[in-house]
């Protein structure tokens with residue numbers, strides 16, 4: 001194998017296969033005949049991507065045709081590269097089908113969707129005891145993860161700060177359905193062993209959660225040592241100096257893959273009624289029993305959802321959260337359609353009213 005434009009191999013970058021590669025991708029790639037190879041995007045820069053290929057890391061820009069088609073690879077993508085040995089370069093010519101797709105700002109119709117990362121299998125939603133443990137916020141994150149197609153796992157961090165976490169875990173499990181809820185302390189490393197079943201060879205994981213919940217601490221505690229040693233992205237610039245790129249995709253010792261980047265860290269609710277339906281499957285299931293097909297579950301007669309709330313089967317706060325997330329999606333689509341700034345004001349008014357009602361209802365600040 002030649003080593004043109006390949007980075008120096010820092011640690012065990014001697015990959016024989018592309019991390020996360022599978023038979024389905026092999027089939028997709030087989031449509032390409034000729035000097036094409038596959039790779040996986042490890043980091044995205046302004047004009048080029050760092051791409052893992054068997055044997056190392058290369059940099060490649062996207063082809064003109066892809067640019068014109070508005071196709072932009074993101075971290076985690078499997079791509080097809082044109083290998084132009086004669087001019088010492090690789091060009092990204094296609095993105096192989098994405099299994100999952102983490103996006104923000106979607107209107108649900110895909111028009112202004114901004115994809116942040118692709119092909120993540122499992123997303124750890126990190127929250128922490130104390131102020132951050134907000135069930136409504138968790139519903140929001142669950143919606144994001146379901147929309148992406150990845151499997152959610154909820155982590156309650158900083159468990160060292162409470163005496164008896166049982167109730168917190170139960171409350172969280174109540175809104176989480178089948179989603180695993182795991183109590184951990186990134187600081188004392190308590191419970192970290194329970195994450196292992198979700199980190200499997202050739203599977204890709206990522207963390208989301210608000211600022212301060214302990215994502216960096218967890219990465220250092222759980223992935224840290226492993227990550228420092230692997231996939232150090234070092235490149236030689238043309239003067240032979242090393243430049244360090246921001247790492248975004250890491251290989252774990254068991255062959256698992258971990259993706260971390262600022263876009264994922266900053267993700268907010270973006271997407272798709274599909275995610276809402278799954279997060280609130282209790283409500284959408286009940287809605288089948290409403291008399292009116294277009295029931296809004298607010299004040300229609302014979303509303304099965306309202307009935308369940310009155311019977312105490314569904315907490316009012318959960319229904320409010322459902323309303324809020326649904327309204328937010330509608331808002332995003334309206335905004336995209338009309339491009340009106342004025343809607344922003346309407347939104348903030350509605351949200352602050354919603355928040356006030358929530359406070360009145362729960363007595364929580």
Ligand SMILES: Nc1nc2c(ncn2[C@@H]2O[C@H](COP(=O)(O)OP(=O)(O)OP(=O)(O)O)[C@@H](O)[C@H]2O)c(=O)[nH]1
Nearest residue numbers: 157158159185186187210211212213214215216217
């Ligand atoms: N008591 C306790 N503190 C923790 C734990 N994990 C993290 N912290 C503390 O929480 C603070 C925030 O942790 P970070 O790891 O920086 O949080 P983050 O989620 O990465 O925050 P951003 O970088 O803003 O996204 C730090 O002071 C940590 O030391 C834990 O398990 N227990």
Ligand SMILES: [Zn+2]
Nearest residue numbers: 290295297303
């Ligand atoms: Zn109804």
